[in-house]
Amino acid sequence: MIVASPKPIEEVINTVKDCKKLLILGCNECVTVCEAGGKKEVGILASALRMYFAKQGQQILIEERTLERQCDHEYLEEIRDIADTYDAILSLACGVGVQFTAEKYLSTVVLPGVNTCFLGATEERGLWTERCQACGSCVLASTGGICPVSRCAKRVLNGPCGGSTKGKCEISKEVDCAWQLIVDRLTALGKMDEYEQIAPLKDWSTDRAGGPRKVAKEDVQS
Template sequence: MIVGERKPLEEIIESLEGAEKVLVAGCGTCVAICMAGGEKEVGMLASELKMAAKLRDMKIEVSEATAQRQCDKEYLDTLKDDVKGKDVVISMACGIGVQYMALNYEPMRVVPAVNTDFLGANLDVGEWAEYCQSCGDCVLADTGGVCPIARCSKSLLNGPCGGSADGKCEIDPETECAWQLIYDRMKALGRLEKLTEIRPPRSWKTSRDGGPRRLVREDQKA
């Protein structure tokens, strides 16, 4: 899922400059699960804003609403009445939701309340880690199910660099060396032979480097 975290209150307040009527709009999918921008977090941010308004003598009227998904027009439309008449919508969705909200409610001013961090898994309560970089050309079949693009600090394709020590990456003792994980997994699978092959330079065209990506599925359109 998409993992995000709430921006500091000060930054959010700064982005509201000049606004009197604001809507805090949550998203009920990824950011709700990682506890950054779901209904509960909407309530918390709204309270913080109201309190700040009182303490600082700001003229600001705060309302709340949450859509099941802000990246989907059908769900965004459910916020129509809530958005109406507002000066600013504070979207608590990921960067996708913020933009899609702005597009669907033009010319509404939409500001983000969440930093979109990465595509990751929920490892433990309150702990997430990046597992995918959406590079558009998945290599997991050959790497024992561990992604070297997202999880190796240098996105190496042919094995660990010289900085792999005791299973950790050179950048930080808390970061696992993806190539140690790949090696261990391939060994356990009896597939080490695969790691002796040289992987040629890959095409990054399918990644962000090829320009903004778009997927059109004719089978779905029809």
């Protein structure tokens, strides 16, 4: 899923301070699972902002709404009738949701309430870690199912580099060395002979480098 974390409240306050009427718009998907922008977080942020502005003596009407998804037309349509009654919509969805909402409701300011961080997994309650950078051409088949692109600080495709120490990355003792994990896994799978095949220069044109990307599946298009 897409993992996000709430923006500092001071930053949010600064972006919404000129509104008279604000909608805080949550999303029931990824940001709910990573507890950054679901219904609950919408409620907490709304409450906090109401208190802040009331204390400032500033009249702002703050309303709450959470959609099934902000990255799909059909769910975003649910606020069609009300969207332009707000000065701004503070979206707690990922960057995709923020933009999709903005594209749909041209006359309303749409602001981000979270920082979109990475594609990751729930390691345990309250802890999410990165697993994928959406490079567009997956190398997991040759790396024991562990991604060096997203999990190696230098995205070394022929690792580990000389900074790997006791299973940890040179950047921090808190970070696992992806290549230690790869070697361990290849060893466990009895596939260490594959380790010596040199990974070729990667085609990064399917990554961010190639510009905005598109996936089209014609058989399902109308």
